[in-house]
Amino acid sequence: MSYPRVELDCAKIHFNTQLLIDKLTLKGISVTPVTKSCLGHPIIANTLINAGATMLADSRVNNIKRMRDAGITVPTLLIRSPMLSQIESVVAYCDISLNTEIAVMRKLSEAALRCHRIHQVIIMVELGDLREGVMPGNLVHLVKDVIKLPNIKLKGIGANLTCRYGVEPDDINMQLLSDLAEQIEITFSLKLDIISGGNSGSINWALAYQGQTRINHLRLGEAVFLGLVPKNQPQISGLSSTAITLTAEVIESSQKPSYPWGNRGVNAFGETASLQNRGQVNQAILALGRQDVCVDGLHPPSGMTIASSCSDHLMVETADQILAVGETVTFGLAYSAFLSAMTSEFVDKIYQ
Ligand SMILES: *Cc1c(COP(=O)(O)O)cnc(C)c1O
Numbered sequence: 001m002s003y004p005r006v007e008l009d010c011a012k013i014h015f016n017t018q019l020l021i022d023k024l025t026l027k028g029i030s031v032t033p034v035t036k037s038c039l040g041h042p043i044i045a046n047t048l049i050n051a052g053a054t055m056l057a058d059s060r061v062n063n064i065k066r067m068r069d070a071g072i073t074v075p076t077l078l079i080r081s082p083m084l085s086q087i088e089s090v091v092a093y094c095d096i097s098l099n100t101e102i103a104v105m106r107k108l109s110e111a112a113l114r115c116h117r118i119h120q121v122i123i124m125v126e127l128g129d130l131r132e133g134v135m136p137g138n139l140v141h142l143v144k145d146v147i148k149l150p151n152i153k154l155k156g157i158g159a160n161l162t163c164r165y166g167v168e169p170d171d172i173n174m175q176l177l178s179d180l181a182e183q184i185e186i187t188f189s190l191k192l193d194i195i196s197g198g199n200s201g202s203i204n205w206a207l208a209y210q211g212q213t214r215i216n217h218l219r220l221g222e223a224v225f226l227g228l229v230p231k232n233q234p235q236i237s238g239l240s241s242t243a244i245t246l247t248a249e250v251i252e253s254s255q256k257p258s259y260p261w262g263n264r265g266v267n268a269f270g271e272t273a274s275l276q277n278r279g280q281v282n283q284a285i286l287a288l289g290r291q292d293v294c295v296d297g298l299h300p301p302s303g304m305t306i307a308s309s310c311s312d313h314l315m316v317e318t319a320d321q322i323l324a325v326g327e328t329v330t331f332g333l334a335y336s337a338f339l340s341a342m343t344s345e346f347v348d349k350i351y352q
Pocket of ligand 1: 034036059071079080160198199200201218219221223
């Protein structure tokens with residue numbers, strides 16, 4: 001066995017996917033799982049498809065290409081606005097992309113025309129979190145230009161919330177998105193297939209909403225893999241939050257003073273810790289550091305606290321139990337830790 005390692009339990013990922021699809025289908029909402037945290041790994045893609053996903057989304061063209069190359073044939077959705085420098089591969093590998101810029105959609109149109117494909121676009125609308133999206137007042141004008149573009153089909157509109165400032169979906173911003181969909185359909189006599197209401201942060205709104213809405217689609221990553229929605233929201237009952245774990249190995253274990261001695265400046269990261277002398281502590285060092293994972297997103301087992309971290313070392317303290325050299329410790333992961341560990345080449349990934 002090699003460490004550190006992330007273990008992904010495909011049965012639990014399958015379970016979460018199916019549960020989310022079942023719950024949201026009752027609300028008239030389709031679910032597109034987001035594979036970016038798993039870098040589009042084909043084992044994960046197939047797990048999601050077997051659990052009922054009929055489309056897969058990713059923010060990186062490379063990840064979508066990886067799935068295509070592995071023989072995944074479901075439609076693919078690129079959920080970050082395409083770069084002008086990668087238009088050709090967007091059209092080659094992605095069936096649909098989220099867009100906000102007419103300059104990009106013009107290039108998508110030209111590329112699609114050249115290779116005799118139809119590329120579908122979902123136009124993102126700004127609802128207040130100030131990430132991607134056209135201002136609501138500019139949507140009609142943009143749509144007017146987009147529907148004229150050859151080989152481009154307007155598939156729908158969508159929005160993203162929570163990621164930048166934590167702005168939450170509510171009846172007001174979701175109603176605005178729904179109303180804009182109707183307005184576009186009436187103005188241009190067309191039908192929008194997808195009204196995409198957001199990410200895992202929109203699940204609670206979707207499950208609770210009782211009124212009429214045109215929102216019929218969500219893009220879900222965190223809830224599928226970690227079984228979690230943003231911290232300040234009620235968690236979705238029944239989801240497994242143990243599908244993904246990270247395990248690291250102890251390389252030193254001893255009782256040490258909790259208070260450093262000598263003249264103190266800043267540490268390797270320019271930080272100064274404010275410390276209290278807590279006497280002797282059980283300190284263990286794990287072979288895991290900031291080059292492997294975003295340490296802030298690690299959840300240690302009970303009885304253990306993370307004291308600090310450097311590039312290659314994680315210092316933990318245990319209350320009673322004394323860890324042995326060679327012993328391993330398994331952590332739960334928040335989104336930041338999951339994303340970083342999956343992207344680190346120093347961390348083994350085990351799909352089981
Ligand atoms: C990453 C991402 C998602 C998925 O977000 P989760 O919070 O993991 O559900 C959805 N939409 C967009 C545009 C994204 O970038």
